[in-house]
Amino acid sequence: MTILMKNRILIFWILLISSQLFSQERYLTKEGYISFFSHSLVEDIKADNYQVLSIIDKKTGEIAIQLLMKSFMFKKALMQEHFNQSYVESYKYPKATFKGFIINLKELDNQNGALEIKGILSIHGKEKEISIKANVQILKDQINLSGNFMVEVADFDIKIPIVVRNNIAKTIKITFDLQHKSYK
């Protein structure tokens, strides 16, 4: 409960400060894309989320990402139901978040490059420090981040019942494409 409130206050705080102090340095998207993919011998499972909120401070390289677990769309209704009810328990942990820094963002001006992003990923109420590589593209009023990385299901205390253990991979591939626009 308090985590929810804290997150909300944090985001509002970031938005408030940003609009007052560094309006030209903040970049935001409310329709970022994040998907996950699980490959197993039995079946492939993919889910897409087009409602990702992400904010970047260009000056410091700070990045904050939030998404709703319920916004993941699956091919099959049953998969979506199991995912939300049994695995990630969306009613208890409705959001996944990431807070961190894009390292050396300042050195990359008006060009493309691969940069390291470091920070804390929080899913299912569990936090884990991660470090990933992302393609970063800086345009006039835009910062685009894209790439993919792997996460271990076990790191986030997500329990998969034995019956379907063969249907779901132990390592899940996360793909992201976040096109931030300068925030006014």
Place this chain on the structure above:
Amino acid sequence: MKTRNFKILLIGLILIIISLFFIINLYNKPFIDIKKSNPKLEITAQEILNDYQADEILANEKYVDNLIQIKGEIADISFENGISIITLKGTSGVSSIICHLLPEDNLNVLKLKKGNQVMVKGICTGYLIDIMMIRCILINDNFNEK
């Protein structure tokens, strides 16, 4: 003796086929038909925004995962990744309602403009800094608005 064995085998086989049928049916269970289903709640944009501003947890219990119909004014229309997005605003406050439409309404969205009053039916997924709705459709009566 032979016919009895055969009967047991036949009954067993039929049971297996029936259960397979149910398992496959369950596995392929369709998503709720947004168009044909009646909304669980009918509200205005301002009402749902007020509820979320007051208490996010309570509002989640009331709205998330439910088919709801929201009436409101269009603050913005955009297309991202092939999805039409309509943003509804309330009469006050900074938050809005972001509705991702099903592709079948892509053409209808072109007839809409900022400031139009519309009714949108879809599934609420929760709140970030805005209320999020997925798999939305437009309710048709609203197209005669200027």
